[in-house]
Each structure stands twice: as structure tokens, then as C-alpha cells.
Amino acid sequence: xxxxxxxxxxxxxxxxxxxxxxxxxxxxxxxxxxxxxxxxxxxxxxxxxxxxxxxxxxxxxxxxxxxxxxxxxxxxxxxxxxxxxxxxxxxxxxxxxxxxxxxxxxxxxxxxxxx
Amino acid sequence: xxxxxxxxxxxxxxxxxxxxxxxxxxxxxxxxxxxxxxxxxxxxxxxxxxxxxxxxxxxxxxxxxxxxxxxxxxxxxxxxxxxxxxxxxxxxxxxxxxxxxxxxxxxxxxxxxx
Numbered sequence: 001x002x003x004x005x006x007x008x009x010x011x012x013x014x015x016x017x018x019x020x021x022x023x024x025x026x027x028x029x030x031x032x033x034x035x036x037x038x039x040x041x042x043x044x045x046x047x048x049x050x051x052x053x054x055x056x057x058x059x060x061x062x063x064x065x066x067x068x069x070x071x072x073x074x075x076x077x078x079x080x081x082x083x084x085x086x087x088x089x090x091x092x093x094x095x096x097x098x099x100x101x102x103x104x105x106x107x108x109x110x111x112x113x114x115x
Numbered sequence: 116x117x118x119x120x121x122x123x124x125x126x127x128x129x130x131x132x133x134x135x136x137x138x139x140x141x142x143x144x145x146x147x148x149x150x151x152x153x154x155x156x157x158x159x160x161x162x163x164x165x166x167x168x169x170x171x172x173x174x175x176x177x178x179x180x181x182x183x184x185x186x187x188x189x190x191x192x193x194x195x196x197x198x199x200x201x202x203x204x205x206x207x208x209x210x211x212x213x214x215x216x217x218x219x220x221x222x223x224x225x226x227x228x229x
Contacts, residue, residue: 006157033215043204045158045220052215091157095216100170103148103218105157 002027004094006106013082014114020067021077021109023092033095034075036066039108040088048090051075079111087113117141121207121221129229133195136224139188140209146170148218149182149192150206158206164190197228 003026013019025034036048051059051066059066067076079086092106120139128134140147145166150158161180163170167187175182179198184190194201204225208218 004157035215035217037218043223043225045206045208045218047217047219050215050217093218100163100165101146101216102160102163102171103216104160105150107157 002029002094002096002098002102002104004092004104004106006092006109008109009107010110010112012112012114013079013086015084016081018078018080019082019111021079021090021092021111023075023077023106025073025075025092025094027094027096029096029098031097034066034068035093035095035103036064036075036077037091037093037105038086038088039091045091049077082113084113084115087111119207119209119219119221121205121224123224124222125225125227127227127229128197130199131196133193134197134226135194136192136205136207136226138190138192138207138221140190140207141219144209144211144219145187146210147184147190148206148208148210149190150208152204152206152223154203161192161205194226197226199228202226202228 005024032053034051038046049061065078089108091108095103147164149161152158161175162172162182164184182192204223206223207221
């Protein structure tokens with residue numbers, strides 16, 4: 001069965017420090033995609049970063065990087081130089097193909113950035 | 116480029132009443148999704164359309180929820196009759212199916228059932 005697991009309900013980080021948000025996944029589909037989305041308190045879901053299952057290099061987008069360890073089935077998000085505006089919910093998601101492409105989400109991690 | 120439009124933003128109803136939510140995806144996005152997000156949880160896929168056909172509705176409570184996308188563009192999600200546990204944010208998203216599949220979300224419709 002396809003599944004996304006985020007085991008950290010909440011995380012604290014000091015401003016300007018780096019933080020890692022954990023995500024593990026399970027799928028039998030050899031071709032899949034992994035995403036991270038940010039959801040501020042205002043509620044909108046914002047796409048952050050994408051990693052394809054066949055991508056050789058870890059994805060990076062500005063201060064965001066995805067630590068992709070395929071054998072471990074993990075896709076952790078690393079935020080460098082945290083800012084107060086990074087305080088939000090973060091969701092890991094997976095896109096897979098079983099009779100059509102589908103995207104499922106994890107339960108999320110709430111990140112608190114301290115000044 | 117206009118984003119995903121949803122309405123209404125907020126709705127409060129009594130249990131056993133009905134409600135409808137509307138979504139207009141980004142132009143050219145063939146895939147449209149309705150997710151239910153209960154407070155403190157991740158989004159749960161209710162139904163997914165590819166053009167005007169249903170790809171997946173396995174988690175849609177069909178005894179009370181219905182959705183349609185008649186012309187392959189905008190979509191309506193209806194709940195009738197509503198239950199207390201339907202209180203949630205209903206997120207509509209769209210995607211262009213042949214790229215990475217990144218989802219573009221609307222602002223959501225927050226439903227409170229009293």
C-alpha cells in the first residue's frame with residue numbers, strides 16, 4: 001500500500017539555524033515523485049520542492065533541499081538559515097501511478113522558528 | 116496566470132443541511148482534485164478527475180458526498196446531508212498531468228457544521 005509517514009508532530013528551531021523535517025514513504029511503484037508543501041496559518045498550500053524517484057541528485061530550491069535516500073525510502077526536507085516566516089505546517093507528499101496518477105499526503109509537521 | 120479559484124471561503128451550516136463548493140482550476144490543467152483537510156491533519160483525497168472523468172473516488176463517502184466536473188473545467192463538490200464530522204477545509208487543486216504533477220491549490224473552503 002502507498003503511504004507517507006511524518007513522525008514529528010512539531011519541531012522547534014532557532015532563527016538562522018538549519019532544521020530537518022523527516023518523511024518516509026512506501027510504494028511498490030518504481031516511478032514516483034516526492035514533494036514538500038508549506039501551509040502557513042493563512043491556509044494556502046505552497047509547493048516547495050520536488051524529487052523524482054529516478055533523479056540521481058538531491059533536489060535543491062533556494063534554502064530548501066531534499067535529502068533523498070531511496071534505499072531507506074526517506075525524503076527529508078532540510079531548511080537552511082531558518083527565518084521567522086518559515087513557521088508553518090509542512091507536508092510531505094508522494095505521487096504514484098496505479099491506474100492513474102495520484103498524490104497522497106503525510107500528517108504534517110508543524111515548525112516553530114524562535115527569534 | 117490566474118490561480119485555482121474556490122468559493123465560498125467560509126460556510127457554516129446546521130447538521131443535516133446541504134452545502135456545495137465550487138472550484139475553477141488553472142486553465143489547461145486537466146487534472147482536478149478535491150481534498151478534505153480536518154484540523155491538524157494532512158489533506159485526504161476525496162475525488163480526482165482527469166478532464167471530466169473520475170480517476171479515483173475510493174475515499175468519497177458516496178452516501179452523502181457527490182462531485183461533478185461536467186465540461187472538464189470547473190467542478191462542484193456537494194455534501195447532503197452534512198454531519199458534524201464533515202467540518203473541515205475542502206481544498207481544490209489542479210495539475211498539468213505530464214510534468215512533475217505539482218499540485219496548485221486554491222485557498223480552500225472552510226466548512227463548519229453545527
